[in-house]
Amino acid sequence: MIGSHPYLDFNDAEPQSELPGITDRAQEKEEIKTRLLGRVEEALRYLMPAGKVRHGQFHIGDVAGAPGESMKVELSGEKAGVWYDHAEGKGGDILDLWARSRGIDPVARFGDVMDEVRAWLGDPMRVATSSTPPRQKNDPPMDDLGPHTGKWDYFDADGQLLVCVYRYDPPGKKKQFRPWDVQSGKWQAPASHRPLYNLPGIAQADDVVLVEGEKTAQALVDIGITATTSMHGSNAPVEKTDWSPLRGKRLIIWPDRDKPGWEYAQSASKAMKAAGAKSISILIPPEDKPEKWDAADAVAEGMDIQSFLRNAQYAGPDGPKRRIRLRDWTFDRYLGPAPERRWLIDGVLPLGIPGMVAAIGGAGKSMLLMDLCAKVAQVESGSPMPMEALGGPLVSVPGTAVMFTAEDDADEVHRRLAGLVGALPDPSRLIVVPLPNAGGAIPLVAMGREGPVLTDAYEEMRAELLEIPDLRLVVIDPLQSFAGGDVNSDPAAGAMFFAGLGRLAAETGSTTLVAHHFRKVGMKPIHTAAEAREAIRGTTALVDGGRWSYALWEADSDEAEKVCEKLNRRYQRDSVYKGAVVKSNWPTDKTIRTYVREPSIGLLQERSIDLALRVEGNEDLSKSLAAAVGRAAANGQPFTKSGVSGLFERRSELPGDLQDYSKHRLTEIVESLLSSGGLVQCIAPGSRLKKWLDVPGGEFALGVGEFQLGSGPTEENVNG
Structure with a gap:
């Protein structure tokens, strides 16, 4: 039973005439069925190329293989191979599905079904007795080539079956492909306008890869790449293929590594250009690959196909391909609503950008970043009480955080995590790699003959990160242990390092942060965010290369003592720090925060709001300043x-x-009031900047304030 619906099973089939040599048909059927279930997903993709796998089920429109969702097939467990079509109210087992998908009566022609399955599994074809029922109307007849060894279905864009291409490997002869025209019921391809393979997929895609042969195309489709081929591959008559579905598409032609493959790529590119393709690139197969190497071989080798397609060498229909095609980036690519900015920490740290957190050695930035990773891994959807980090609330989207630490070993990581987090909703969402226990430092940048380059180690790390579907944060700690070049003195090395981080962020969609040090500043204390930015070690390329930088600097001893007194804490040197966003390529909260070290675990914890209620030990001081700000705004002179x-x-x-x-x-008092909500910053009429101070509910806070003449702001200040 599937739910409350009965399904068909071949145990209900009428007795069939036995094939020679088979003494126990039931035993044979179970053996074949068991072997088929061992390759159930592969079999389903063979029968129904338009299907999709999600959550342990194969989804398809119907038994004929049309795209859709109404039919599901279980892929594992006791119900593996069991299918049910909710639209038709029918179901069955894997053998029944094989028969129906091929248009064969599962009862009257049970022997034919078994023969087909055996052939697909690689068994020699058995000869049936003369009692085999006659062929149905649209099934191809058997011929002198024996059983087919492969089959690929050509559908139109709506999922209607048009042509079935069969492959044969007759003993002692070359492989042969024969198309069966479903409409005419004959061994022939359509006389003209032959369809492309995978038209349903092409209709949904902007980027398409053209290869030689259905097997190669399906190998790419199976890993999520929209691919197609013309019927008969490189032997296809280009003029008889209907290329019109590729109009407006961006095309990559991936030829086999041989002369016929390259010649086919040239002729196909011209036909696709005439059909209105948006852009066409011909992939140049690597020189170290063998003759006839193709995309299916690349998949079988375990190659990262997406990366290969991005980094391969290309030629265009009329010569070498430029890295950037300007016509691919015209204004029409940016039409429509702009995507909203996504945040990791709301208003503070965006998602999908490269950045850095910098401080003096021993400040605790590693612990702060590990705490951020732990909090990202703890996030649950729709949490009414979001966790705070770096002065803002984490966005309530669950995901995975990865941290590579070159300075702490596994035991130290264990001790730190024990102090930070007791349990996680899903332990696999927090990954901390202590490099002392994992082979040592990983140089992501090295010096090549023509300057700094990204290393093979970088590509390996990138490939690992791309396998995490819900990645939200990557932390690399510290920068110097991962940079083979001298990133502190060589601007090119620093720029290359952050180019690598930017690529990781763009491709994974995660925020990618690196921990870095301040330069030695002598005895001069840091008081402002601008001074903290200047103190970041290395060339300006390091700060400029990242799109976001956060700095932590130690408060001077007088201020630190006052902070500890206000919080009823015993003052200790190196226990109070300031922190703020010191560089950002977009509007962010740049409030200067106050951090106090928690002695038991060494973590810097933000205490700005607590301090806002204890300024000078007296709330009246904050209230007095807020009242003065409110009066000035009410008088039109904010x-x-x-x-x-x-x-x-x-x-x-x-x-x-x-x-x-x-x-x-x-x-500092204003920052505390802004953090606690006692004051707000506003954009006034005629102003372009969010800089005017008012109390919540004031006229400028509500956007209706008017400037008055007097000793307050001038028109130049309002518009500046």
Whole structure:
């Protein structure tokens, strides 16, 4: 039973006349069925190329193999091979499905079904007795070539079966291909306008790979690449093939590595160009491959086909292919609504970008990044209480985080994780690779004869990461252990390193971060985010190469002591840090945060909100500043954090107890109020920047504030 529906099984078949030499037909049937179930997915792809595998089931439109979802076949367990078509209300086992997909009566022609399955499994064909029922109308007759050794179905774009191409390997003769025209019921290909293979797939794709032969095309289709071929491959009469379905498509022609293959690629490219293909590239097979090497061989070798297609050498129909074709990137490619920016940490750290986290040695950036990885791995969909990291909430999308650490061994990683996370909803979503236990450092960049290049180790890491379907975060710690070139002094090496990170981020869709060090700054303390950015070690190519940078710097001892006092903590050196986004290619929250080290595990924990309620040990100070900001905005003369209209520059308008504060201290109080929601930054009418300060619910906060003449902001400041 499937649910409440009975299904057919060959155990219900009428007794058949036995083939010579078979004494126990039931035993033979079970043996064949067992062997077929051992290759059930392969068999289904052979019978129904348009099917898709998802969640342990094979999905297809119907028993004829039309694209769709209404029919499902189990791929494993006790019900492996069992199918049910919900649209028709019918089902059965794998042998019944084989028969029906081939248009054969599963009861009256049981012997023919068994013969076909045996042939597909590679058994020698048995000769049936004269009692075999007559052939049905649209089935191809047996001929002198013996049983076919392969079969490929050609459908139209709507999934209607048009032609079946059979392969034969007669003993002592060359392989032969014969097309069976389903409509006419004859051994012949359509006289003209012969269809391309995999038309349903072509209709849904923008990029298509043309190869030689159905077997090769199906090898690519099976790994998720839209591929096609013309009937008879390189022997196809180009003028008789209907190339029109390739109009507007981007084409790659992957020829066999031989002279006929290259000649076919040239003639096919001209036909496709005439049919209106958007672009055509001819792949140049690698020189180290043997004669006749093709895409099916590449799949069998376990090659990363997507990577190979991206990095292979190409020629165009009229000569060598340029790396970038400008006509592929015209404005029409950007029409329609722009994609929304996706975030890993809402408003702080986007998804799918390369970046860095920098600090002095011993600050705790490795622990902070490991904590971020653990939190990414803990995220559950729709969580009402999102976890916080780096000053913002993690977006509630589950995914996998990977960290490569070159400085900590497995025991240290174990101790750190024990302090950070007790359990995960899915342990496989957190991967931490301690390189001291995994072969040592991995140089991702090396110096080649013409400058820095990405290494084979980089390609291996990239291939591993591409196999993780829900990857959201990759951390590489620290940069220097993964850069074979001198990235600190050589701008080209730094640029190449971040080009590699950018490629990983783009191809996997994950945020890719690297931990890096500050240069030695002597005795001069860091007070601002700009100073922290300047302190990042190496050439400007390192910061410029990444699209996002976060810096952590130690608070001076006086401020650190006050922070510990406000939090009722015992002051310890190296326990209080500041942190902020110091570089971003888009608007992000660049608030300066305060971090305090948790002594038990050594993790820097953000305490900005706690401190906002304890400024100078008295909430009245924050309330006094917020009230002054609100009054100024209500009078049409709002403050900004800095600049001509900044709080420090207009400190004479503040209450007396705030007028004596330094610019840095006033900025810190404002940042705390912004973090806690006591103040907001606004875009005022006529302004292009989100910089004006107001209290929540104020006129500028609501977008209706009007500037008034007086000692407040000038028109130049408003528009600047």
